[in-house]
Amino acid sequence: MNRSTLSLIGVTAALAAVTGAAALTGAGTPEAATAATAARLPVQRSALICPAPSNSDFATTTYTAFTPKGDTTAKNGSAQLLPAGGKSTKAVAPLSEPGKPVTASTNRTDAPALIGTASGGLAPGWSVQQTTVIDTGPGRAVLGAACTAPDSEFWFPGVSTSATRTDYVHLTNPDDTAAVVDLQLYGPNGALKTASSDGITVPPKSTVAVLLSTLSTDRVGDLALHVTARTGRVGAAVLASDAKAGGDWLAPSADAANSVVLPGIPADATSVRLVAYATGSNDADLKVQLATASGDITPAGHETMHVKSGMTTAVDLGALTQGEAGSLLLTPTDAQGAAPVVAALEITRGKGASQETAFIPATAAVGSRATVADNRSKASTLSLVAPTRTATVKITSSAGTGGGSPVTKTVTVKAGTTMAVQPSAPTSGKGAFAVTVERVSGGPVYASRELALPLNGVPMFTIQSLPDDRGTVEVPQSEQDLGMLN
Known part of the structure; x- marks a missing residue:
């Protein structure tokens, strides 16, 4: 027999097996047929x-890793970060169990990017x-980054x-094959002429x-950066x-999106600058x-704010919060003419030589759960x-790196309002602790965390948004369908 004959016999046998199984189970009959649903x-x-x-x-850089306790039957696993470049195989901040954060620190000037996996x-x-x-010098600042998943496309409004x-812009390739990345800058008049920005x-x-200033001879204060991986995937962040x-x-x-949320402008912000870019074909x-x-x-x-298609628009909102923490909401003035945008805020605290800057990009909703790993007693503000609608939210402070018992409280966030909450440190615990936010009921909730570490009169701080932590995935249910035999 040739391969075609063998293949045909194999397919016929497989179909017969499927038909027999369907007949035995009753699958495909009106009585057995049910609408397929997805489980998380x-x-x-x-x-x-x-x-x-x-x-x-x-x-000095501190890494804090954390996995919240959850409803999972998978008891074993690993979670660790390894230096990019393959020069070292020593894991950074490896976890051994959920519910307890682990920290590691370094003061190396050549500290590498880290690539991590958890299972x-x-x-x-x-x-x-x-x-x-x-803590000193012209670059003095607190630099905070929530380590993110690799992807093939990123937008960074607010670069300069x-x-x-x-x-x-830092591009990190986690895979075993090379990635090829294109960079494009957009200003108030559209795309900037760039050199050596394609095929990196x-x-x-x-x-x-x-260095973004090497991509163009134009010196522009408010730009949007588009990062696309034409092959492979990368992690991307802008310092x-x-x-x-x-x-x-x-x-x-x-x-x-047509509507965006930028949560967590500090109450004492002395300057708030909004930068937005219209990604679609309409203004x-x-x-x-x-x-x-x-x-x-x-x-x-x-x-109101008008953002032309393919162009970046910036608005100086000044001391917007006037002593009361808030969140910026951008919605279409006319739902029929809505157009998608990306946006970010540049936040300044302090004045003169004692200024410090942080950023708040538009963020996705908390979803089911979101986590920020590094929090300090009396230094963190959620x-x-x-x-759109009132929501009930549960906030859990985990056991700290020095031990302690978790602390949980439930709050109600009224529709159209921002609630600033200082999470409680774990009881009898010391060191950094993780905070998990869960939406219990009501409308969508958006969140960010400010970490304030003032030093020598400078209000040094950083802000990270809290989108859904991707702890669950939607898995569709399947059933046998005899229609495929036709």
């Missing part, structure tokens, strides 16, 4: 990338926070090529850092530094609102905003 199950594997920290001689019972909701403190800023090769298991106003990591904006006309503790307000003189 814990993920079995997670991947995270932490960018290479500062190369300053005065920098089994340590994979669902695995989170890593990278916090760098530069101005003379006062030094912005690097990121070798396997390695990092490439690109933005200002000679006078400190700096921070700028995380990518959430996927472009975006947006209503600008600030959700405060008492409700929505419209900033005087900035009631901001929770419910843009």
Whole structure:
């Protein structure tokens, strides 16, 4: 017999087996047929990338890793970070069990990017926070980054090529084959003419850092950066530094949407700058609102914002919060003419020589659960905003790195308001602790965490948003269908 005959016999036998099984089970009959539904199950594997920290001689970087306790039958597993480049196989902040954060620190000027994987019972909701403190010199700042999953596309509104800023985009390839990445900058007049921004090769298991001001001769203060991987995937983050106003990591904006939420503007912000880019073929006309503790307000003189298609628009909102923490809401002025945008806020605290900067990108909703791994007693502030409907939220502070018992409290966030909450440290515990936010009921909730570490009169701080931790995945149910035999 030739292969075709053997294949035909194999297919016939397989179909006969399926038909027999269907007949025995009754599958495919009206009585047995049910609508296929999807179940949410814990993920079995997670991947995270932490960018290479500062190369300053005065920098100390702390990594905090954490997996929340959850309803999972997978008891075993691993969760660890390994240096990119393959020069070392020593794991950083490996976890041995969920519910207890682990920390590691370094002051190396050549500290590499980290590539991490988690499996089994340590994979669902695995989170890593990278916090760098530069305590002196022109680069003094707190640089915070939530290590993120690799992807093929990122938007970074709020980058700059101005003379006062030094912005690097860090591209890390977690895979065994090379990735090829394109970079494009967009300003108030559209795409900037760039050089050497297409076809950047990121070798396997390695990092490439690109100074944005080398991509164009134009010096523009407010830009949007589009990162696309034409082959492979990368982790991407932008390290933005200002000679006078400190700096921070700028995380990518959430996927472009008609309405966006930017949660957690500190109460004492001295300057708030909004940068938005319209990704679609239509202009975006947006209503600008600030959700405060008492409700929505419209900033005087900035009631609306017009963003042209393919262009970046920036608005200086000044000391927007006026002593009350809030979140910025951007919604279409006309639902019929809505257009997708990406956006970010540049936040400044302090004045003169004592300024410090952080960023708040548009973020996705908390979803079922979100986690921020590195929190310090009396230094962390959660901001929770419910843009459309009142929501009930459970906040859990885990056992700290020095032990202690978890602390949980439930709060209600009224529709159209922002609630600022200082999470309680675990009882009888010391050291960094993780905070998990879970939406119990009601409308969608958006969240961020401010970590304030003042030093020598400078209000140094960093802000990280809390999107869903991807601890579960939707798995569709399947059933036999005799229609395939036809």
